[in-house]
Each structure stands twice: as C-alpha cells, then as structure tokens.
Amino acid sequence: MSAIEVIDLSRHYRLGSVDVPALRGVSLSIAANAFTVLSGPSGSGKSTLLNLLGGLDRPDSGHVVVAGQRLDTLDDNRLSDFRARHIGFVFQHFNLLPVLTARENVEYPLLLAGVAASERRRRAAELLDAVGLADRAANLPGQLSGGQRQRVAIARALALRPALVLADEPTANLDSHTGAAIIALMRDMQRQYQTCFVFSSHDAQLLAAADHAVLLRDGQLQAPAAVKEAA
Numbered sequence: 001m002s003a004i005e006v007i008d009l010s011r012h013y014r015l016g017s018v019d020v021p022a023l024r025g026v027s028l029s030i031a032a033n034a035f036t037v038l039s040g041p042s043g044s045g046k047s048t049l050l051n052l053l054g055g056l057d058r059p060d061s062g063h064v065v066v067a068g069q070r071l072d073t074l075d076d077n078r079l080s081d082f083r084a085r086h087i088g089f090v091f092q093h094f095n096l097l098p099v100l101t102a103r104e105n106v107e108y109p110l111l112l113a114g115v116a117a118s119e120r121r122r123r124a125a126e127l128l129d130a131v132g133l134a135d136r137a138a139n140l141p142g143q144l145s146g147g148q149r150q151r152v153a154i155a156r157a158l159a160l161r162p163a164l165v166l167a168d169e170p171t172a173n174l175d176s177h178t179g180a181a182i183i184a185l186m187r188d189m190q191r192q193y194q195t196c197f198v199f200s201s202h203d204a205q206l207l208a209a210a211d212h213a214v215l216l217r218d219g220q221l222q223a224p225a226a227v228k229e230a231a
C-alpha cells in the first residue's frame with residue numbers, strides 16, 4: 001500500500017531570465033508504514049521534492065496524492081489545514097519555538113488542532129517519554145543539546161499521529177554519534193506509530209537504515225531501489 005503517489009511532477013525556478021529545472025517529470029510511489037530516504041547529490045532536487053510532498057510548495061505540472069488526497073485540488077487554506085492534520089515536519093535546524101518548553105512545543109500542534117488541555121498534556125508526556133526526554137519536559141530549547149532538540153521536534157511531528165512525517169536533512173546539524181541515535185529513534189518511532197517517514201539526506205547512516213531509497217540526479221529519478229524489505 002502506498003502513502004504517497006507522485007505523478008509526473010515538475011518544478012522550475014526562475015532566476016532572472018534563467019530557468020532552473022529543479023524537478024523534471026518525477027513519478028513514484030512511496031510505501032505506507034515504511035522508512036524512505038530521498039538521496040542524491042547537492043542540487044539534485046531532494047528539498048524541492050520534499051517540499052512538494054508536504055504541500056509547502058506547488059508544482060508547475062503533475063500532482064501529488066497524500067493519504068488519498070490530491071494536494072492540487074486544495075486551495076491554500078484547505079492545504080494548510082490538511083498539512084496540519086496529516087503531515088508532521090522535522091527540519092535540519094529543529095525549528096522549535098524558543099520561548100516554549102519542550103512539553104509546550106510538543107503540545108503546540110495539538111493546541112492549534114483544538115485538542116483539550118488534559119489530552120494535550122497526556123499525549124505530550126507520552127511522546128516525550130517515547131523519545132527519552134520525560135525528564136526534560138520543562139526545559140526550553142536553549143537548555144537542550146542539538147540531539148535533544150531534534151528529539152523534541154520528532155515528538156512534535158508525531159503529536160497529531162500524522163499519516164506522514166517528512167524530514168529535511170534531520171541529522172545534518174548533529175555529530176555522527178548523535179545522528180546515529182536520532183536515526184535509531186526515528187526508525188523506532190516509525191515502527192511504533194506505524195507512520196510513513198520520508199527523509200532527504202546525504203547521510204550514509206540514514207541510507208543504511210532505510211527500507212527504500214529514492215535516488216535523484218539533476219531533478220530526475222534514478223532507479224528507485226528497495227534497500228531491503230520493509231519490516
């Protein structure tokens with residue numbers, strides 16, 4: 001079963017009079033309940049594709065279907081609502097709100113979704129426990145290490161139990177030891193929460209941990225290889 005269908009997707013950027021083709025006619029299926037890595041050299045189109053999968057950007061042609069919903073049929077408000085409810089994001093720079101504690105950061109998407117306070121507290125506590133940070137719930141992001149911040153970001157991404165979690169270079173700002181721990185945690189969370197995880201990365205450790213690798217070069221798909229059978 002696939003969580004995402006990508007159909008003949010193209011995205012060009014204009015730099016003055018120069019046309020930069022970032023993605024050229026990409027079609028693929030991404031499996032549900034699996035760990036998929038988008039890989040390829042710098043400039044190959046990984047972030048562009050990830051942004052289109054997450055509805056953060058719109059293609060010039062082609063379309064994306066996430067959890068059965070064609071994103072191109074949604075206007076900006078409905079797309080933003082769909083994103084909030086069905087897609088969790090993890091960023092290279094963590095993007096936590098600096099004035100909120102770890103617990104409040106995890107609760108934030110639940111607050112926006114109108115979840116009652118007692119349920120927000122319960123779910124944030126469960127998730128912080130799952131990422132090994134139960135004792136750091138009251139800390140601000142500035143009082144946490146890079147690896148701990150990324151753990152909070154992963155807990156936040158899972159708060160609304162999304163169909164899909166997208167992560168753009170989630171280990172790029174971490175040392176290799178911390179990066180390996182974050183990869184193991186994401187793998188664990190993917191299994192525990194039965195979610196589709198998609199990452200962009202140059203990180204060989206992340207590629208080795210993946211069920212599927214999507215290889216891009218010059219905005220086009222290379223052979224999509226099954227790294228190993230999905231667990």
Ligand SMILES: Nc1ncnc2c1ncn2[C@@H]1O[C@H](COP(=O)(O)OP(=O)(O)OP(=O)(O)O)[C@@H](O)[C@H]1O
Pocket residue numbers: 013014015020021022040041042043044045046047048049200
């Ligand atoms: N906002 C933009 N304006 C113009 N060109 C852009 C823009 N964003 C990306 N590009 C170009 O589109 C192409 C694909 O970029 P993209 O960021 O998707 O690649 P990437 O594989 O994620 O690279 P990296 O691994 O370095 O992050 C590149 O040629 C890049 O220069």
